[in-house]
Amino acid sequence: MAGHSQFKNIMHRKGAQDAKRAKMFAKIAREIIVSAKSGLPDPNSNPRLRAAIGAARAANMPRDNIERAMKKALGGDDTTNFEEVRYEGYGPGGTAVIVEALTDNRNRTASEVRAAFSKHGGNLGETGSVAFMFDHIGLVRFPKAVGSFDEVFEKAVEAGADNMEEIDDTFEVTTSLDGFAAVRDALGDAYGDQAEAKLIWRPMNTVDCNEEIAQKIFKLVDLLEDNDDVQNVYANFEISDEIMARLG
Structure with a gap:
């Protein structure tokens, strides 16, 4: 059994x-x-x-x-038009949350995102209500197999990147908003479709969370990410390794 x-x-x-x-x-x-x-x-x-x-x-x-x-x-037979929409709000413990979506129905998506915030102790705010707590920057990510750190770093700097870090099995290059296109194009030309490039929201400061708040935040993020229209979720929470180990 x-x-x-x-x-x-x-x-x-x-x-x-x-x-x-x-x-x-x-x-x-x-x-x-x-x-x-x-x-x-x-x-x-x-x-x-x-x-x-x-x-x-x-x-x-x-x-x-x-x-x-x-x-x-x-093909021409698909007439669906997707809009890029950003939602902002406060999650459990006063954490700031940004949600990016591609939707063919703004009313439906807004209603579902609002319900997710409400269900897990948060509040959906107006556009701009938390964005000021984040830096909007460019991120270009490669598998380390594309080359040595020094080689990729040199190409990134020449293209105008701000920084590059080695994280697990990847190189992560960050850029200013204005410099993103040039860096993305230069590194894309050098390393082809192995590159993943997008604009992200990086928190300027983070909020330390206890175990109870951490559980609520994870539930909120999971529910948002489970929504078909939601592409990305960014938040400014910080959770200690000890709490993460307890949460599994």
């Missing part, structure tokens, strides 16, 4: 992982569609599309899924 229960638990976790992967692929596909529609359909001439395809490959998204998204964007 214990073996059967363990098998069921493993299958449940695998099912949850598969569902999460499918949702992630759907969000990347949406970004590919929007990118392809917003510029030239050739990734070599459309840096945003190249970055979207890079993100797809970094996530091990099947080639068929990528090609299907491209065909949907260029």
Whole structure:
């Protein structure tokens, strides 16, 4: 009986992982569609599309899924128009949260995001209510296999990057908002679709959270990220290693 229960638990976790992967692929596909529609359909001439395809490959998204998204964007039979929308608010413990979405129905998405904040002890605010607590910067990320730290760092600096760090198995290059396009294009030309490039919101300061607040924040972020329209969630919370170990 214990073996059967363990098998069921493993299958449940695998099912949850598969569902999460499918949702992630759907969000990347949406970004590919929007990118392809917003510029030239050739990734070599459309840096945003190249970055979207890079993100797809970094996530091990099947080639068929990528090609299907491209065909949907260029086939002419898809009349869905996605808008880029940003939501801002306060989460549990006074944490600041920014939510970026691609939606074909602003009212639906706003209602769902507001409900998520309310359910987990937060409040959705007006645009600009927390953005001032973050730096809006560019991020270009590569697998370390593209080359040595010194080589990539030199190319990044020549292109106008602000900083580069080695984090786990990746190089992460950060840029100013104004310098992002030049750095993205230069490093994309050097390393092709292995690059993942996007604008992010980096908190200027962080809020230390106890275990109770941390649990609430994780639930809020999980619920927001589970929304089909939500592409990215940024927040300024800080959780100690000790609390993270207890939360598993």
